[in-house]
Amino acid sequence: MTETQLVGPIVLFVLMVIVGLELTPADFQRVVRAPAAVVGGTLAQLALLPLMTWGVVVLTDVPPVFGAGAVLVAAAPGAGISNILVAIARANTALSVTLTAVASVLSVITLPVVSALGIRVFLGDRVEVDVPVGVLTLQLAFALLLPIALGMLLRARRPDLAHRYAPRIQRWALAAIAALIILAALFSDEGVEVGIEDVGIGFLAAGLWTVSAMAIGWGVASLLRLSAVDRFTFLVEFSARNVAVATIVALSGLDRLDLTLFSGLYFAVGYPLAGVAVLWWRRRHPGER
Numbered sequence: 001m002t003e004t005q006l007v008g009p010i011v012l013f014v015l016m017v018i019v020g021l022e023l024t025p026a027d028f029q030r031v032v033r034a035p036a037a038v039v040g041g042t043l044a045q046l047a048l049l050p051l052m053t054w055g056v057v058v059l060t061d062v063p064p065v066f067g068a069g070a071v072l073v074a075a076a077p078g079a080g081i082s083n084i085l086v087a088i089a090r091a092n093t094a095l096s097v098t099l100t101a102v103a104s105v106l107s108v109i110t111l112p113v114v115s116a117l118g119i120r121v122f123l124g125d126r127v128e129v130d131v132p133v134g135v136l137t138l139q140l141a142f143a144l145l146l147p148i149a150l151g152m153l154l155r156a157r158r159p160d161l162a163h164r165y166a167p168r169i170q171r172w173a174l175a176a177i178a179a180l181i182i183l184a185a186l187f188s189d190e191g192v193e194v195g196i197e198d199v200g201i202g203f204l205a206a207g208l209w210t211v212s213a214m215a216i217g218w219g220v221a222s223l224l225r226l227s228a229v230d231r232f233t234f235l236v237e238f239s240a241r242n243v244a245v246a247t248i249v250a251l252s253g254l255d256r257l258d259l260t261l262f263s264g265l266y267f268a269v270g271y272p273l274a275g276v277a278v279l280w281w282r283r284r285h286p287g288e289r
Contacts, residue, residue, distance in 0.1 A: 020151020044220040049074040054122040060205040064127035069262030071118035072246040077103035082240035089278040092233040112136040210270040213239040
């Protein structure tokens with residue numbers, strides 16, 4: 001077992017405890033009370049984001065490793081930061097939290113399956129990635145379900161500590177992931193050779209991916225006849241993916257450093273674009289609550 005295969009799941013475990021600290025049983029109960037928004041939004045992410053990813057990969061003609069990395073990002077659940085962005089925008093935070101929670105739980109099954117199918121169907125023989133669906137499912141069950149449950153338990157027992165320390169722990173964990181990628185790049189025997197031109201195309205693809213995900217989120221919410229506030233919530237939730245999950249799956253589950261490259265580009269482009277969208281929404285809807 002390599003260092004990344006050992007340390008990666010530990011870091012992800014901590015991050016998912018943070019996700020659990022933001023959840024309550026009421027978040028899952030909303031699935032029953034508002035099935036159209038939650039179920040429709042969840043299924044749309046699973047079906048449409050991978051298809052959109054294929055379109056972006058074909059249109060931009062990114063290197064195959066970027067394409068495979070983009071599939072991992074598309075298959076990853078929404079990020080916890082989406083809940084923060086939605087709260088700052090004064091949109092529907094409860095809906096955002098519920099969508100993140102449901103996607104995080106389901107990703108134990110959906111992420112390995114969608115990743116395997118997406119890489120095989122969209123990229124074919126252009127990149128050799130064997131996704132061990134069974135093994136990866138067991139890893140994600142440990143790395144997602146258990147820490148989410150632990151975080152929810154901690155919130156129920158000590159809500160004061162959860163509120164006080166969650167942001168600080170999240171920053172430490174994200175810094176640990178960045179350090180993990182850097183160390184893997186420095187000491188890995190696997191050569192990762194990407195030219196400056198490829199990086200530029202990758203940034204373009206990451207930006208196009210984010211904007212397209214925003215458009216899909218808004219469009220799906222419109223088809224579901226949701227309010228403007230809920231449409232913006234979908235816009236953020238669809239576009240802000242959990243880079244930590246995608247990165248750890250690449251490093252620990254697949255032992256492929258090169259598959260983290262698109263996650264890094266997306267992190268540098270996608271989150272800032274989501275922040276810009278929040279600022280735009282706040283200016284357009286200053287009194288929205």
